[in-house]
Amino acid sequence: MSKSLLIVESPAKARTIKRYLGKDFIVEASVGHVKDLPKSTLGVDVEHGFTPQYGVIRGKGKVISALKKAAAEADEIYLAPDPDREGEAIAWHIADEIRPKKGDKPIHRVMIHEITKKGVREAIAHPSELNEDIYNAQQARRILDRLVGYQISPILWRKVKRGLSAGRVQSVALRLVVEREAEIKAFVPEEYWNLKATLAGEIPPEFVAKLSKVEGKKIKIANAEEAAGIKAEVDSANFDLAKVEKRQQKRNPSPPFITSTLQREASLKLGFSAKKTMMIAQRLYEGVDVEGEPVGLITYMRTDSTRLSADAVTNVREYIAKKFGEDMLPSAPVEYKAKKSAQDAHEAIRPTHIYYPPEAVKNFLDRDQYRLYKLVWERFVACQMKPAIYDRTTFIINAGRFELRASGSILRFKGFMALYVEDSEANGSDDESEGDEGRILPDLSEGAPLKLKKSETSQHFTQPPPRFTESSLVKELEEQGIGRPSTYASILSTIRDKGYVEMAERKFTPTDLGTLVCELLVKNFPDVFDVGFTASMEESLDEVEGGKRDWRELLTKFYKPFEKSLERAEEEMENVRARTEETDIECDQCGSKMVIRWGRNGFFLACSEYPSCRNAKGFERKPDGTIEVSEGEKLDESCPECGKPLLIRQGRRGRFVACSGYPDCKFTRPVGTGVACPGVEGKSCDGELVEKQSKTGRVFYACNKYPDCTYALWDRPITRECPECKKPFLVEKFTKNGTQIRCPQKGCGYKEQGE
Ligand SMILES: [Zn+2]
Ligand SMILES: [Zn+2]
Ligand SMILES: [Zn+2]
Ligand SMILES: [Zn+2]
Known part of the structure; x- marks a missing residue:
């Protein structure tokens, strides 16, 4: 019997797919990428057409041998990594490894957008060739990112601090955050006043109208005196209902989810980070166990297309008619136009089985999976339901030379809103919501006299633009054309992990370091970190993917000015x-002024008389820009010499623990790591590893029993047992590619990518 081999990148996906294929199929997983650029060198031959020097990723040798063996035994090979650029690259790298040296063996590429019986079988029935254009678009992006990251970062190390990094797209996202912060700092709030009048006609209820015009022009009340004058005039005016406007208003459902809208809604409704949303969505796509069988519950989650398959629409229309009744069903399917850049092969994110409503699978999902699935399911069903209809009424009221307005609306027909309503984000204005939903106006006709019951003025200030949230930053990136469905989540998590931004009340605020790095990058690489330039680069990559542009030409054009x-x-x-x-x-030691300097551990306050006075302190920059000395972070520990609380303080030589009773008590000690010293040369030791700094300023970790014990290491030890060799601690290593967690035991080699 002939055997076929199907290779995907994830074991969970392999398991679900296996269910839908017969015995003549073997399904294997590559567990992510198998090849990549080297970590230690640039890995791009700039002189010779930007040829990338891929190598097998460490630890992937075993996987490749297994795939090779399976390939040798198979008659046909299907490569089914995710249907996008990253997946295409994985497919190419696998094909390079398993392609037989002699002879020919058919290698197909299959795109599985939904892991269902139909989705899998149709994909295999209609395989394609490996697509070189898509692969080249991925390579070009990878190489661009590599050139920018590996060539700019070392300059930052020399000029600012070791371990910093620049990223082609992340740094532009950082720039958006930094520039927004500058706008907020520069914003001068402007005072304004509102006037509201409570009015009554011959028929109840009373209603509230807002002053809108004076002598036909929009009114602006600048201060309390003006407000008082206008109020006095309004209070003595005669009110009459000049005009009644009635109209029906439709509200349409939102289109089905694409990556960006899913991330935004999950952030607003569920409080998920973009990264978390993508992780859970991936699980739902690859398959979760429902009644003992793995089921792919949603379609592929990296997409910028709102297209829906004809089958999905037919099924959901049937469901709506049955569940909500015919009157909730539009006469024809609702179509959503895709953006012009969207790839048409892709589909929106939707449930794969309409007859798995959230309640039906609730017991098989964890809480977060359930909540995200419910969101996807409801948004999809709602998108094919009828619009909601409001009856909206507006009163225009004359009062002397003033005009007031009141509006109200009644929900006449719920439509899709019976199921799902998109959240909107507060826009940062403190003007009371203009929303009039549910507010009911009395049934009065034009010309009706009105009585003033009371009038009130209120003071307001214009507001600066709001800081970005995860949701609004994804929206901004998408609108500016920066990033793609596959990259939003990593852009957001990277700028956070690098310490360039902080989340305060779930909003992005740049750190001193982030502001500094951004300022240096923008000043020295005005093009590379320009929003428009980055957006046009994304478009160029789309052109490469579409076969309309040569990737080497694109890189050459980029590299000349960059160099x-x-x-x-x-x-x-x-x-x-x-x-x-x-x-x-x-x-506080010599009375001279202190200055802010940049040290190995960030900005700190130093005495301007250094080196004759060596006083140094940490500080905080208040929102209004003033500098305040910060005494340091309090520890839950008291001084062994005088009993006062201990603090972590910032000194010229890095961090240390000091007594808050200083200068009366001069107790200090290094900052501990909580990791017990393993001892040297088989001798046990009851010391603790503590943070120290070498003469050249490099932080290292050593036993606090020094000089009795000389154990020391460069990388920060963390209190976690090695899962492989059971060594009682692991270490954190900072590399160009972020933090790596490794086992310090010689010969163990355990390694994982840190957050
Ligand atoms: Zn001093
Ligand atoms: Zn003390
Ligand atoms: Zn020791
Ligand atoms: Zn180990």
């Missing part, structure tokens, strides 16, 4: 280590 900027930045980028900023803070 010049690199050379210039080497010379001209400000060396922040030499920067000082004056303050009014007096040194």
Whole structure:
């Protein structure tokens, strides 16, 4: 019997797919990428057509041998990694490894958008060739990111601090956050006043109208005196109902989810980060166990298309008619136009089985999976239901030379709103909501006299633009054309992980470091980190994917000016280590002024008389820009010498623990790590590993029993047992590719990518 081999990237996906294929199929998983650029070097031959130097990823040798063996035994091979650029690259790299040296074996590419019986079988019945254009678009993006990251980061290390990194797209997202912060700081609030009048006609209820015009022009009340004058005039005016406007208003359902809208809604409704949303969506796509069988519950989650398959629409229309009644069903399917950049092969994110409503699978999902699935399911069903209808009434009221307005609306027909309503984000204005839903106006006709019951004025201030949330930043990235469905989540998590932004009340605020790095990058690489430039680069990559552009030509065009900027930045980028900023803070040891300097651990306050006075302190920059000395983070521990609380303080030589009773008590000690010293040369030791700094300023970790015990290491130890060799601690290593967690035991080699 002939055997076929199908390869996907994830074991969970393999398990679900296996269910739908016969015995003549073997399904294997590559467990992600098998090849990548090297970590330690640039890995791109810039001189020779930007040829990437891929190598097998460490630890993937075994996987590749297994795939090779399975391929040798199969008659036909199907490569089914995810249907997008990243998946295409995985497929190419696998094909490169398993393609027989001699002879020919059919290798097909299959795109599985939904892991259902029909989705899998149809994909296999209609396989395609590996698509070189899509692969080249992925390679070009990977190489661009590599060139920018690996060539700019070392300059930052020299000029600012080791371990920093620049990212082609992340740094532009950071720029949006930093520039928004600058706008907020520069914003001058403007005072304005509103006037509201409670009016009564001959028929109840009373209603509230808002002053809108004076002598036909929009009114602006600037201060309390003006407001009082206008109120006095309004209070003595005669009111009559000049005009009644009645109309029906339709509200349409939102289109089915694409990646960006899913991330936004999950953030607003469920409080999920974009990263978390994608992780859960991936699980739902790859398959979760329902009644003992793996089921792919939603379609592929990285997409920018709102297209729906004809089958899905037919099924959901049947469901709506049955569940909600014929009058909730539009006469024809609702069509959603895709953006022009969207790839048409893709579909919106929707449930794969309409007859798995959320309640039916609730017991098989964890709480977060259930909540996300419910969101996808309801949004999809709602998108094919009838619009909601409101009866909206507006009163225009004359009062002397003033005009007031009141409006109300009644929900006449619920339509899709019976099931799902999209959340909207507060827009940062403190103007009371203009929403008039549910507010009912009395049934009065034009010309009706009105009585003033009371009038009230209120003071307001214009508001600065709001800080970005996960939801609004994804929206901004999408609107500016930066990033793609596959990258939004990683852009957001990267700028956070690098310490360039902080989340305060779920909003992005740049850190000092983020602001500094952004400022240096924008100044020295004005093109690369320009929003428009980055957006047009995304478009160029789309052109490569569409076969309309050569990827090497694109890279050449990018690299020539970039290389010049690199050379210039080497010379001209400000060396922040030499920067000082004056303050009014007096040194509490010698009375001189203190200055803000950049140290190995960020900005700190140093005495301007250094080196004769070595006083140094941490500080905080208040929202209004003033500098305040911060005494340091309090520990839950008291001083062994005087009993006062201990603090972590920032000194010239890094962090240390000091007594809050300083200068009366001079107790200090290094910052501990909580990791017990393993001892040297088989000798046991009851010391603890603590943070220290070498003479050259590099942080390292050593036993606090030094010099009795000389155990020391460079990487930060963390209190976690090695899952492989059971060594009692692991270490964190900072690499160009983020933090890696490794086992320090020689010969163990355990390694994982940190957050
Ligand atoms: Zn001093
Ligand atoms: Zn003390
Ligand atoms: Zn020791
Ligand atoms: Zn180990």
